[in-house]
Amino acid sequence: MAAGFKTAEPLEYHRSFLKENCRPDGRELSEFRTTTLNIGSISTADGSALVKVGNTTVICGIKAELTNPTVEAPGKGYIVPNVDLPPLCSSRFRPGPPSEQAQAASQFVADVIESSEVIQTEDLCIERGKLCWVLYCDLMCLDYDGNLLDACTIALLAALKNTKLPEVTISTETPEVNLAKTRGLHIHKHPVSASFCVFDDSILIVDPTAEEESLKTAQLTVVTDEEDRLCTVHKPGGTSLSGEKLQECISRATARQREIQKLIDKVTRSVKTAQ
Amino acid sequence: MPRNSGIILSSRCVSGGDIERRTSSHAAVWFITFPCAMPTDNKRVRGPEVSQSPSLFLCEPAGALPSHGPRADGRQRDQVDVRPVFVRCGLVSQAKGSAYIEAGNTKLMCCVYGPRETERKDETDMKCGRLTTDMRFAPFSCPERGSWIQGSQDKDLSLMLHESLQPAVCLHKYPRSQIEVNVMVLENSGSVLAHAVTCASLALADAGIEMYDLVLGCSIRQDGTSYVVDPTYTEENRCSSVSSENQGGLTVAFLPSLNQISGLQSDGEMAEETLTAGVRTCIEGCYKLYPVIQQALAKAVRKAAPPPSES
Amino acid sequence: SRDELVCGSSNVSLREFGCEQSLLSRPDGSASFVQGDTSVLAGVYGPAEVKVSKEIYDRATLEVLIQPKVGLPSVRERSQEQCVRETCEASLLLTLHPRSSLTLVLQVLHDDGSLLSCFLNAACMALMDAGLPMSCLFCGVTCAIDADGQIITDPTAAQEKESRALMTFAIDSKECRVMMSSTKGSFSVHELQQCIAVSQKASEKIFQFYRDSVKRRYSKTL
Secondary structure (H helix, E strand, C coil): HHHHHHCCCHHHHHHHCCCCHHHHHHHCCCCCCCCCEEEEECCCCCEEEEECCCCEEEEEEEEEEEEEECCCCCCCEEEEEEEEHHHCCCCCCCCCCCCHHHHHHHHHHHHHHHHHCCHHHHHHHECCCCEEEEEEEEEEEEEECHHHHHHHHHHHHHHHHHHHHHHHEEEEEEEEEEEEEECCCCCCCEEEEEEEEECCCCCEECCCCHHHHHHHHEEEEEEEEECCCCCEECCCCCCCCCCHHHHHHHHHHHHHHHHHHHHHHHEEEEEHHCC | CCCCCCCCCCCCCCCCCEEEEEECCEEEEEEECCCCCCCCCCCCCCCHHHHHHHCHHHHCCCCCCCCCCCCCCCCCCCCCCCCCCEEEEECCCCCCEEEEEEEEEEEEEEEEEEEEEEECCCCCCCCCCEEEEEEEEECCCCCCCCCCCCCCCHHHHHHHHHHHHHEEEHHHCCCEEEEEEEEEEEEEECCHHHHHHHHHHHHHCCCCCCEECCCCEEEEEECEEEEEEEEHHHHHHHHCCCCCCEEEEEEEEEEECCCCEEEEEEEEEECCHHHHHHHHHHHHHHHHHHHHHHHHHHHHHHHHHCCCCCC | CCCEEECCCCCCCCCEEEECCCCCCCCCCEEEEEEECCCEEEEEEEEECHHHCCCCCCCCEEEEECCCCCCCCHHHHHHHHHHHHHHHHHHHHHHCCCEEEEEEEEEEEECCHCCCCCHHHHHHHHHHHHHCEEEECCEEEEEEEEECCCCCEECHHHHHHHHHHHEEEEEECCCCCCEEEEEECCCCCHHHHHHHHHHHHEEEEEEEHHHHHHHHHHHHHC
């Protein structure tokens, strides 16, 4: 009976839960799904992390390569983030070039990296004007159940913390790479995002599932760092939001930042002690 | 393709590009320009035009593998010594059926969607269902970074996967519909096709698609007189003996309870007897996998429909 | 029928605005919008027949295409398209045209900063010109925070480059609330609130400009 109601009238089905201040999966309106993290599981990548936010799973693999810096920025390296939504992760995605959603997510991650200065591209320079690192941060969704952006930022941050770059020395014009000596990246900031959905123009819920996303009237993603500074307030249209609601989202986002940073630190430490 | 240091090579080498030569202040530079794929990939965040893997500049280049004695990971040569596998069903919430397999460092995932209406109406078969396979490598899955754009290798592997799976699926039970099999290689540490076959058949079973039998995959690498079963990435890509005789790889897809081979792929050069012996070794390897796969499947079924409690 | 507005006398300063509607003959609605040296041309097609794959059974499908001045659209344009599209979707009454398509094309003529807000303004004027039913109007405002913490509204490209943070908001005409937000750089909560307040103030001016420009246009034709 309930299943039939859900398929026939998905909006009414969700409304009947929201009226009681809860959601179909048993969560409260301001409750995130269980977030789990696995760091460094891909040995072919220089840094990697797998994040699960409820069912949503995102894997991030970072590969470092050598290249020449641009003439305009001779002392800077590159960070190239890309998000992929392969047909594997949900039946809503078709094979082929990245969809608008995937492209918008790539741009979002690129903006978060630039705005938060999680890594300063100056740190990636090896020899000014000649050689620098390019970090290809490839994010892939393996199971899409909503809230892609949050999972992506967590995966990216954890993978960056896990990344080790080999030592490079330059002798007689050609670089020499020493895999035995590696160093980690300097993480300047810890940006963490929190996503919200607006239901029926007024009800605010956090960490939406794929189903909730399809019924939303607006979506908002707030990214904050450990100093409580806002790095991104991304609301791609939708119904308008009052100042109080926005303030509510920001406070929830700062709390979320603390939780996630703690989680990442905990997992990073356990990986280190295991080695 | 030249691979010595000092030559800048595009890391996104996909076949079908025109190679044009330009000169720079350092050394001769080879650029591979792509008529359509590369310069106009405006659907992804773009990085520098060319970059190289640091492995090209190692101060101590990796030596050749020994052709005798135990293997790098401690397994035995010339024996059916497959890597221990970890398998799990039903991890992906959105898919009809899914499976994850980990053999040594090789990690891959498979999702099955369908049966659903065929998208291309012109290809609708009234009597028989359609099986589509798509196999891709994550860009970070290999020692050298791969491209997001599907290369010819991925397409070849997708086709071989399709040919290995199709005989096992009762497609006549699904008229006018299609079943999609998507495989994602998260880490490539050798024998990818063999494990993809195993993983895909497990995902199909998890999705409740009717099949005649499971399909198991196993591969060997023949290296002169000796062979290695379930080779790793380095064993696959680096040959040790000088002689060019009997050098090759072999992957077999096998239906264990029907005792039939559904797919066979071999490359390199092998004598007839070596090849038949190789097929026999692969079948033996498949039988070693069989109980693990059965257990994983039984576990998934038990979880989905727990037996009625005795009360 | 070209209308211009000079703002800058009061505390919120905007560059010189200009708008012309119905300047193209082929589209169902068109507008050019000028903010200082930034200029965007918008054309709206529809409601028209929709491709089966994009059909939505209970409302119209809106597509937004952004064409840069040179070259092909990239990931950045795709993200801006998403912002403009979802803002338009929220203000348009799409349920009145089920199973049809609306296409909005935005062509950059010149970019001298505040481009996203100019896209939004041009889009709104073009939708109005096409006579599409909307629940409210919207406008775009860009704010830059410079190194001294000063808020500059409607910044030029040079001011954008020197800024510490950049924010663009879409404000609705009904309740003056934030419909869309897109930001760059890091900033405090207080700065965000200040920028929203400034944008809301600026939006009043822009809506007044909308009104004047439409009034002038119809006073000539009627």
